[in-house]
Amino acid sequence: MPLSSASYPTWSATVILPANTGVEYKYIVKAANTPVVWESGPNRTTVTPPTGTYITHEAFRN
Numbered sequence: 001m002p003l004s005s006a007s008y009p010t011w012s013a014t015v016i017l018p019a020n021t022g023v024e025y026k027y028i029v030k031a032a033n034t035p036v037v038w039e040s041g042p043n044r045t046t047v048t049p050p051t052g053t054y055i056t057h058e059a060f061r062n
Contacts, residue, residue, distance in 0.1 A: 021048045040061045040062060
């Protein structure tokens with residue numbers, strides 16, 4: 001899921017997922033003509049809320 005830099009330095013995306021669902025994810029940096037860089041560490045995990053919106057504020061792990 002690409003993130004938008006429209007409010008840089010904050011990056012954002014809207015993802016519609018089912019309620020009460022476990023999710024694993026990891027961020028990458030992908031730029032033209034450069035290798036993809038995966039963030040370090042284990043996958044991030046969360047459970048979607050029963051209703052409404054989930055917002056997270058995270059930093060890329062080098």
